[in-house]
Amino acid sequence: MKNEELGEFISIDGMSNDDAIIYLMRRYGEEIKRLVYTFVKNWQQAEDITQDVFVTLYTKLDTFRGDSAIRSWIYSIAINRSKDFLKSWSYRKLAFTDKFSNDQKDTAYSAEDGFINMSEDKLLYEAVLSLQIKYREVILLHYYKEFSIREICDLLSMNESTVKTRLSRARKLLQQKYVELGGER
Known part of the structure; x- marks a missing residue:
């Protein structure tokens, strides 16, 4: 390996x-x-x-x-x-x-919740989590986990054009969600 x-x-x-x-x-x-x-x-x-x-x-x-x-x-x-x-x-x-x-x-927060609440990227995080799963997964795999388009195709058992289309739509939706939550354009 x-x-x-x-x-x-x-x-x-x-x-x-x-x-x-x-x-x-x-x-x-x-x-x-x-x-x-x-x-x-x-x-x-x-x-x-x-x-x-x-x-x-x-x-x-x-x-x-x-x-x-x-x-x-x-x-x-x-x-x-x-x-x-x-x-x-x-x-x-x-x-x-x-x-x-x-x-x-519940007022009790986990350590992860506390970190996320203090993070400067909270709005982006919330925007990503608010996306539908089919868009969220391609954003996370491509940008956060740095998988290539080809690797994402293999992981999700999809063809390349589907992954590219979802990634493009996900970017647009993410930008809209981010602005809706109070982020700057």
Whole structure:
């Protein structure tokens, strides 16, 4: 496996599944949790789904053929698990009950929430999270996670023109949302 940042090859072939999964969790755990959060918008659910992603990796590690970078494979699993969760009955039930409990806001914030609230980029963050998933995912993968158009095509199983179109529309929608939330043009 190639470490994209260092330009060197790291092999997990000689590692046991336990050692390989520990390495992958340390290397990609927080990154995957943040990615999942952008889909589900709930830190507890993001942590649960991230655990599920790494359990899946552990059980399927022997099936990784190396046709793509392992990072792409992990992202693909995380995106699919996030989308599955959003389609699930438990999510719909949670979203339904959250609408009724919004009047009684919880004043306890996680460390992540505190950081986001203090960040200068809060408006941009809110604008990105307000986009529909099909636009949000291409923005996040391209600009925040620095995947190429080709890699995004592979991750989302779409053709290149679809990804480019979604990215273009997402940029326009993001600009509109940002201005609506009080950002400057």
